[in-house]
Amino acid sequence: MIAENYKEMLNGKSVIRELFTYATERGKEIGYENVFDYSLGNPSVEPPKNFTQAMIDLLQHADPMLLHGYSPTLGNPVFREKTAASLARRFGIPYTAEDIFPTTGAAGAIAHAVRAVTVPGDEIITFAPFFPEYSPYINLTGASLKIVPPRVEDFQIHFEAFEEMINEKTMAVLINTPNNPSGIVYSTETIQKLTAVLTQKSEEYGHTIYIISDEPYREIVFDGVDAPCVSQYYANTLVCYSFSKSLSLPGERIGYIAVNPACKDSALIINMCGQISRGIGHNCPPSIIQLAVAEVIDETSDLSVYETNMNLLYKELTNLGFTCVKPGGTFYIFPKALEEDAKIFSEKAKKYDLMLVPGDSFGCPGYFRMAYCIDTEKVERSLVQLRKFVKECYGVQ
């Protein structure tokens, strides 16, 4: 029989996808270069040339049987070693290969991490504004996602609401810093306060409360921003990483879980991931991609365009009177709409060929997200439209 829960999900439409589809259709009418599509978080810069060259070298020179053969259950040893060494070097945490489990991007990492530290009925807490896919990611495991309301003045954590929500069923908190959609980076103060609460509550409840730290934007942090490494502050941290943004490879599905070696269950959790894979049809990311990424483990795409774009947008938005917290990283900005219902605001913006995603699905109504992973030249042209839009619709001069 057809599984009704998945069937019903088909009725829920993604606002982001709908906007993107509208933008694509509109592009056919007026040229896509004239549609200011801030809807999708797709990287806009090329992968490093060394990645492409590593792929070609492997195809031309490696033994094809080894290159394309099954990865071991826990992933390719070279990928695991190079990842651990890179993390150890950069963050001063003594990761070894045994603490790393390669996954199909951050989605695959979260799928494993949640199953490792919860059973159906348990709760995981996250903080609005949050990536809307967290709901199906968590809720379809049988655990349930609880959402702490946003602290809109700076998009750091609303601790009062958090402490009301945490309880004995809480097995993990899921954080995302730098954050999609706000672009905010949690400060050292925020992380210290969070880990203090978790340490105290772990003791009170008699079980570990893990941090699942979703870090696909870790390499996109802007100049001078305080961007603490979460795992340095809390041993029971499972980092979920993806190379989608740092190497501009979202379609190649490559990331990892890194369990802090100081976490008492580190080796156990990594080994359990190999078992979890069997139930979810995962069986390691593609072999050739693991090997090629291992070759460029310390590189990134040229990510500077995102900061350039952010500065242009932030300046214009604040000039136009928007309430807007300045992003510390990512390629998102999350201003307050100029009327209460951001969905209506977004609908009006479409008439000016500006694709702005209302914040409702991110758990933050009244705000809107702009994904500025587009060419700077296009950002500049969009400002003209933005000015026209707010002047004509909201009387802003």
Added chain:
Amino acid sequence: MIAENYKEMLNGKSVIRELFTYATERGKEIGYENVFDYSLGNPSVEPPKNFTQAMIDLLQHADPMLLHGYSPTLGNPVFREKTAASLARRFGIPYTAEDIFPTTGAAGAIAHAVRAVTVPGDEIITFAPFFPEYSPYINLTGASLKIVPPRVEDFQIHFEAFEEMINEKTMAVLINTPNNPSGIVYSTETIQKLTAVLTQKSEEYGHTIYIISDEPYREIVFDGVDAPCVSQYYANTLVCYSFSKSLSLPGERIGYIAVNPACKDSALIINMCGQISRGIGHNCPPSIIQLAVAEVIDETSDLSVYETNMNLLYKELTNLGFTCVKPGGTFYIFPKALEEDAKIFSEKAKKYDLMLVPGDSFGCPGYFRMAYCIDTEKVERSLVQLRKFVKECYGVQ
């Protein structure tokens, strides 16, 4: 808290993996060329040169942003179209792109198929001997796997036992033809009889009973063997395919689900797969692999070595007095051991550097599997050891 069910799974050791590890260690002592390792089902022939060339061409000439960008939720359209056209051409079933969902190999395909047509508490029936990974694949979804005992005279289906086992909770049967571990291909008669039972029982119970047809060995069928296309006989068939064996790409994780377009829920099931992915962290197989495989969709590796090896082994085994059903495909053969406990038989064979997997974990004690995806020259040398082994241990002349 640590999820105990996955933790407990760590105590269950894979006999196949243990044998393989032993073989690797033994190889360090006497040279791996002298270890007759029939343990693992890893392809032993190279991928087609055109696959490698397609990969290089994509890396050198395609727009890297499109090449490595996110696949749409339901997979790359080119891959879906070419796969559908190839299947339609070969099997006369009018598949279109809308009936195809790309997955990370057959494991990913089964993970989606099972979740689409069952809910926790439902049952899926499979037939021994069977691929042991089916147990975690199914049981970790919350559905449960029921195993029909083998019909050892020919390894076709034991229908009496099957009809006793099928009941109102049965939502699907999972078949694997050509079969791992027996090498047997289900005959047209078997398929007709199976589909007749399923049609009748679907009507009796008032719900569809699906066939989930796991077909990674579809392209490895030996000369003159009756190898019916299951989907031609039963509309409610979900084919789970992998290119791991046909293109020798097991590590690149590429396969698909193909739902027969005559299945009344075809479009629904494929769309549901896109939702199922969100809960299991799947999000499409790697983009570049989808595109490169689409370029060689009608090709295979040179698979002829497997039939050569099978004939050598089958002849020698029957000469030595083994009871053995002649394989119709795959790269496995599944003879009866020369003593009741195949684990003891396998242990004795290790002393002759022959790695034979006892049939217990395949649901068929007393038999053993040989995976003859190795060089023919090595198969020939192994026959000397095999003769020595059965002569010295079992007095066979």
